[in-house]
Amino acid sequence: MRLRSRHLLGIAGLEPEEIRLILDTAESFAEVGTREIKKVPTLRGKTVVNFFVEPSTRTRSSFELAEKRLSADAINFTAASSSFLKGETLLDTARNLEALVPDFIVIRHSEAGAPHFLARRTGCSIINAGDGAHEHPTQALLDAYTIRRRKPFEGLKVAIVGDILHSRVARSNVLLLSKMGSEVVVCGPPTLLPPGIERLGCRATHQLDEALERADVVMALRLQLERMSGGYLPSVREYARLFGLTAERLQRATPDAIVMHPGPLNRGVEIAGEVADGARSVILEQVTNGVAVRMAVLYLLAGEIEREAAA
């Protein structure tokens, strides 16, 4: 059993068995994270470039920690410090990164498809760490890992609530969970639900109470105000009143429902503080699991690099 591609560009390209392989492998790396010495020599001598054109703290830190725990050498190119701001094209930047002879490029970019562009034009393994409003596969994988530790995917009802339109996390999660046999409902105001989202394999509703009814997993998403040029919402307060996840509204979900959020949180907007800090919240567990899942992805893709070289 192995991954078919040497890149991780999106959940769309993964088969259910490949998703299971990544999640199973992550179990082993979760154990490494509980040790006193949280480091294994597995990717010694491999180089990873973390190429983050869009600001990110938690995803980049999570990747960096995963790389360090596998003994890979990591360097960071970030938007503020990169030549990108000086007018260089993506292709030129990519060529320069490739001249450093890395084994992996982890890319976060504001344009959908940027990782795919790099995958076609460079010789190393590309990992998509979020491209525009398209996909964020490692986030969906870590969410799936967190869910699977508590409940099997088959027949699970998952509600994803919030700014679906701008959310690559929502897209990747809908794709992954529907592939694994879960029932997914996305919920948000009409302006923040992209038309045709059902084609990804989910149901869509504008009624929060309907989405939460008997949900086993509730995922709240942040309003990405920085991507909104205006006109999407009458006011943030009204949004919070209609779509904010409160303890009272959560009562419609199953008694053992878990609450997830990819971060960063806007307390009192998409999620009430008491829910984010409550017993059902697995938000911080998601962060911890992210490192193990990213280690698993790097480990499995590293095998694929060698396969290409041997072929």
Place this chain on the structure above:
Amino acid sequence: MPGKSVRVMDADSMARTLSRIAHELLERHKTVEGLALVGIRSRGVPLANRLAGLLNELDGHRPETGVLDINLYRDDLSLIADHPILRRTEIPFELDGSKIVLVDDVLFTGRTIRAALDGLMDLGRPAWIQLVVFVDRGHREVPIRADYVGKNIPTARTQEVEVRLEEMDGADEVLLHDEPPSRSASREQGRQR
């Protein structure tokens, strides 16, 4: 199955051999108190469990047992196309100052044991580590030897020794293949489960 295969041990002789190893452990250490058996995945694990059971019958104490997956410590990862499927390492006791008996089915090049030693050292600092192997087939590539050997089987380098265990393979026997069977072929690729 291609090539010739010979059965070099049956269930009875394997049981006697394992019992002898248990007696040797007891002879050397007087008691099993304080000993911990760590099986190397995959077939070291049931062997370690059986030894723990035998020692319990002989001495009245069942030593602690643990499981070690060495794949993250292999020295050939950059040569393998498909990285081996990882399983969990489970060491449910404190390693610092512990007395560890590593258990594996076949000792061949010694590289697996080298990886196991590195893996154990990352988890703690045992007082000492000894090695039990069920079969020693020779052809060492690193200076490693076993403290307890079930059976020495002289082999050619191209041959394959297969230890089959009731718990995983449905039967207890040791086979010597002139050409590797398919399971062992995939083991060379590190793809075994």
